[in-house]
Amino acid sequence: MKYANGNNDQGRFQSLPGKLLLKGGRVVDPGQKLDKKMDVLIEDGKITAVDKVDASGFDGEVVELNGKVVSPGWIDMHVHLREPGREDKETVESGCYAAANGGFTTVCCMPNTTPAIDSQEIIQYIKDRARELLVEVHPIAAISKKREGNELAEILDLVEQGAVAVSDDGDPVMSSELMRRALEYCSMVDIPVIGHEEDNTMTHDGHMNEGFVSTCLGLGGIPTVAEDIMIARDIMLAEYSGGRFHVAHISSGKAVELVRQAKARGINVTAEACPHHFTLTEEAVRGFDTNTKMHPPLRTAEDVEAIKEGIRDNTIEVIATDHAPHSWEEKASEFIYAPFGITGLETAMGLTQTQLVNEGVIDLNQMIEKFAINPYHILRLPIPQVAKGQAANLTIFDPDEEWTFKAESSLSKSKNSPFIGWTLKGKPFAVINRNKLFYSQL
Numbered sequence: 001m002k003y004a005n006g007n008n009d010q011g012r013f014q015s016l017p018g019k020l021l022l023k024g025g026r027v028v029d030p031g032q033k034l035d036k037k038m039d040v041l042i043e044d045g046k047i048t049a050v051d052k053v054d055a056s057g058f059d060g061e062v063v064e065l066n067g068k069v070v071s072p073g074w075i076d077m078h079v080h081l082r083e084p085g086r087e088d089k090e091t092v093e094s095g096c097y098a099a100a101n102g103g104f105t106t107v108c109c110m111p112n113t114t115p116a117i118d119s120q121e122i123i124q125y126i127k128d129r130a131r132e133l134l135v136e137v138h139p140i141a142a143i144s145k146k147r148e149g150n151e152l153a154e155i156l157d158l159v160e161q162g163a164v165a166v167s168d169d170g171d172p173v174m175s176s177e178l179m180r181r182a183l184e185y186c187s188m189v190d191i192p193v194i195g196h197e198e199d200n201t202m203t204h205d206g207h208m209n210e211g212f213v214s215t216c217l218g219l220g221g222i223p224t225v226a227e228d229i230m231i232a233r234d235i236m237l238a239e240y241s242g243g244r245f246h247v248a249h250i251s252s253g254k255a256v257e258l259v260r261q262a263k264a265r266g267i268n269v270t271a272e273a274c275p276h277h278f279t280l281t282e283e284a285v286r287g288f289d290t291n292t293k294m295h296p297p298l299r300t301a302e303d304v305e306a307i308k309e310g311i312r313d314n315t316i317e318v319i320a321t322d323h324a325p326h327s328w329e330e331k332a333s334e335f336i337y338a339p340f341g342i343t344g345l346e347t348a349m350g351l352t353q354t355q356l357v358n359e360g361v362i363d364l365n366q367m368i369e370k371f372a373i374n375p376y377h378i379l380r381l382p383i384p385q386v387a388k389g390q391a392a393n394l395t396i397f398d399p400d401e402e403w404t405f406k407a408e409s410s411l412s413k414s415k416n417s418p419f420i421g422w423t424l425k426g427k428p429f430a431v432i433n434r435n436k437l438f439y440s441q442l
């Protein structure tokens with residue numbers, strides 16, 4: 001019997017030992033209504049026991065978990081990997097290291113690359129780049145050719161090649177007709193249309209939330225109503241077409257209410273929120289830190305409360321990061337010239353536990369549902385289980401550990417996060433997937 005020391009070989013994904021015993025963890029798998037202290041035995045990448053396992057005479061590797069949580073592997077369904085086109089900001093590989101570091105075993109990458117993910121070739125290229133990695137990558141294809149909003153992409157071909165959803169994320173679909181057709185095509189193959197919801201006729205001079213703070217700072221505003229209008233439209237189009245509509249990065253309190261009402265009427269709508277939108281308000285922009293600039297922008301304290309309530313009552317069933325890496329040079333420019341977006345993969349777990357679980361908004365089981373159950377269901381991907389006979393696809397974390405997020409422990413190529421230097425409670429420990437193992441370096 002030997003003990004794993006928790007050190008990584010140069011930050012690479014290690015191959016999983018032939019026999020690995022996760023000893024003394026708290027296994028939480030809401031999909032099976034399981035929350036119990038148990039050992040997990042993994043042999044040749046497969047879970048062979050979830051039970052009390054006697055370690056005496058065991059000839060494999062043992063990891064003592066001392067109450068750390070073992071859950072099904074987490075998925076982030078909203079990530080920008082920047083490859084192809086801006087490999088200086090992130091690549092498929094570096095993004096997957098950041099994902100693993102943050103406790104994710106699967107990510108979905110958005111199509112606003114150069115070229116956009118609007119062809120079978122680009123989907124295949126990304127899948128090939130991720131083939132050998134611990135983290136699985138599922139591309140989200142563009143709704144419109146080149147993401148220009150004019151002509152529908154060949155959605156059925158893209159889905160056949162492996163796209164799990166479509167979105168023009170980064171930009172809204174301004175044409176109602178195009179959005180309607182996308183919903184109709186996607187309902188034929190049962191995938192969601194993910195909406196970046198913004199009426200851009202109201203937002204092009206905007207750099208932050210429109211309101212008192214934007215007036216004080218003299219910055220152009222992005223009103224919540226620009227988001228609300230589009231969400232209302234797309235709810236109506238989902239109802240009309242029978243398609244499935246998923247709201248990306250919801251930030252407005254009114255929009256949360258629109259989604260709540262639509263669900264009550266039986267319309268196929270789901271929603272995600274990002275940790276920065278339930279952690280920070282527009283007040284954070286006062287320092288002109290370009291890492292507080294994102295789309296949609298940080299909103300008011302009332303919007304934050306509405307998002308928390310939406311997460312609590314499951315109007316918002318997914319937490320996703322909108323991980324948007326940008327180079328230091330670009331983010332070091334003046335606020336009005338800086339690009340929108342922040343990194344998020346490595347702080348999502350800590351922020352969610354600190355802001356939502358430790359504050360009693362949701363419990364640990366609900367957090368795992370929003371990271372490891374609901375997104376797979378929305379995307380019709382198999383939901384991993386901590387169960388005998390399943391391939392080991394696991395996220396292991398310490399809900400009680402306090403830690404400080406440092407730029408140097410981030411494995412993303414970009415460091416544009418407003419949370420550098422923040423102390424959080426709840427820390428990723430390790431991920432296991434595809435017969436590989438990775439200990440978080442945060």
Ligand SMILES: [Zn+2]
Nearest residue numbers: 169170196248
């Ligand atoms: Zn977006």
